[in-house]
Amino acid sequence: MSKSTAEIRQAFLDFFHSKGHQVVASSSLVPHNDPTLLFTNAGMNQFKDVFLGLDKRNYSRATTSQRCVRAGGKHNDLENVGYTARHHTFFEMLGNFSFGDYFKHDAIQFAWELLTSEKWFALPKERLWVTVYESDDEAYEIWEKEVGIPRERIIRIGDNKGAPYASDNFWQMGDTGPCGPCTEIFYDHGDHIWGGPPGSPEEDGDRYIEIWNIVFMQFNRQADGTMEPLPKPSVDTGMGLERIAAVLQHVNSNYDIDLFRTLIQAVAKVTGATDLSNKSLRVIADHIRSCAFLIADGVMPSNENRGYVLRRIIRRAVRHGNMLGAKETFFYKLVGPLIDVMGSAGEDLKRQQAQVEQVLKTEEEQFARTLERGLALLDEELAKLSGDTLDGETAFRLYDTYGFPVEPDG
Known part of the structure; x- marks a missing residue:
């Protein structure tokens, strides 16, 4: 064994x-x-x-x-x-x-x-x-x-x-x-x-x-x-x-180690995903670890420095959840399964579980609203488009202000 x-x-x-x-x-x-x-x-x-x-x-x-x-x-x-x-x-x-x-x-x-x-x-x-x-x-x-x-x-x-x-x-x-x-x-x-x-x-x-x-x-x-x-x-x-x-x-x-297998199953459960080999499950299982522990150590999502990196990781996880078909806020629901799987290394997190979940939930809800506004802007710009390429300025605004992905997995 x-x-x-x-x-x-x-x-x-x-x-x-x-x-x-x-x-x-x-x-x-x-x-x-x-x-x-x-x-x-x-x-x-x-x-x-x-x-x-x-x-x-x-x-x-x-x-x-x-x-x-x-x-x-x-x-x-x-x-x-x-x-x-x-x-x-x-x-x-x-x-x-x-x-x-x-x-x-x-x-x-x-x-x-x-x-x-x-x-x-x-x-x-x-x-x-x-x-x-x-x-x-x-x-x-x-x-x-x-x-x-x-x-x-x-x-x-x-x-x-x-x-x-x-x-x-x-x-x-x-x-x-x-x-x-x-x-x-x-x-x-x-x-x-x-x-x-x-x-x-x-x-x-x-x-x-x-x-x-x-x-x-x-x-x-x-x-x-x-x-x-x-x-x-x-x-x-x-x-x-x-x-x-x-x-x-x-x-x-x-x-494929026990810790990630357990987390990936938890991600599948909260997003409704059925294909356990989907790479998005791995992205989310990884990202809940950094996000939860960063918040527990006092980092808050923001637009600068550490907070900006945290916000990017949360948003990347949420996008992958959307790609899996998640219908509602899901990311914060993974804090409990994470604590269970981390054993003695999760004790600090356990003490702050409620606060960490609240920060993640609020951030995900805010991102959903931002994405909706960004989609409205995108529709507007696409309607004006004469060719088939979006201009760089709009693309950057979608990325910088509305959190649209620049990576191909978006």
């Missing part, structure tokens, strides 16, 4: 707790004291000042399951969500962190034990491949000599993005700040799925999937590009909960 997503989350935290890590609660999706960030998008965000030596905690090892949103700014996945196996606006990032405590040796050994030990995730060792930064001989030797991975499954990745340190295996918080080489662990789903190992021309296929990124923070990058050594080398790791759940539940798409 494979583990549920909630059990996988708990097992990860339990494992690192047993290795002397403090279990720390997920921080808010609204980053604290970091104006450079729209939303929390990685487990390390709440520890940024600790890595920089500006903040001191009473522990030197931590583990979290961090709520993350990527839908705007650098990580803008919104238009892909629902159409691929692994794009989400909201996901949970499992992480373990060392603040000047252990470094490469222990970080790699911990990851290997959790993934392959019979007591924990029990993944077949021969299915795991790893990448290291081209010049990181230390990490390469730990994988080869201590862990025992054959050389043909350890891949060195250089500066493959056109500039020094611009590499899939060199992690940087931004243009400045903590950074360092990383090692990534990939799972081979098997030759019945197309794709090649990392670094190969076929690496974008779905056969080899990155499941865990282990960052060795060694430097603080300055504005002029120089790399200053950090006072204490540290470790920051991230593993997408939904990805590892897909691997452990033997499915190839994140949308």
Whole structure:
């Protein structure tokens, strides 16, 4: 019997707790004291000042399951969500962190034990491949000599993005700040799925999937590009909960894990949809997660900044509901099923359920009225049309003022 997503989350935290890590609660999706960030998008965000030596905690090892949103700014996945196996606006990032405590040796050994030990995730060792930064001989030797991975499954990745340190295996918080080489662990789903190992021309296929990124923070990058050594080398790791759940539940798409299957059924119920393979169900199941948790963390729909991103996600979900044939406001009805499926990670949401539902309901009703006005404008403009193309100004107004889609799925 494979583990549920909630059990996988708990097992990860339990494992690192047993290795002397403090279990720390997920921080808010609204980053604290970091104006450079729209939303929390990685487990390390709440520890940024600790890595920089500006903040001191009473522990030197931590583990979290961090709520993350990527839908705007650098990580803008919104238009892909629902159409691929692994794009989400909201996901949970499992992480373990060392603040000047252990470094490469222990970080790699911990990851290997959790993934392959019979007591924990029990993944077949021969299915795991790893990448290291081209010049990181230390990490390469730990994988080869201590862990025992054959050389043909350890891949060195250089500066493959056109500039020094611009590499899939060199992690940087931004243009400045903590950074360092990383090692990534990939799972081979098997030759019945197309794709090649990392670094190969076929690496974008779905056969080899990155499941865990282990960052060795060694430097603080300055504005002029120089790399200053950090006072204490540290470790920051991230593993997408939904990805590892897909691997452990033997499915190839994140949308086929227990958590999403349950949510998709709830979406079908409230919209009246009968075809469970319809992509719109996946869009809505993903979007209720980001919208509900953003509102619970204090973001309100508006026309600027975070509120604007939230409004766009809500409207995209509502449009997909309309495409499924939803006859009345439906989106807010998914908050309850979401709380049920999130387990311990849904406790904050549960406390604010009524308010979150009210915000979503009001926003959906307002959008319905806006769409009606937009449709009236569209009819007016179409009646005036001499050719078969709407002018750019009207099209932009429909998009900007009335929320009409620019994406083809509208």
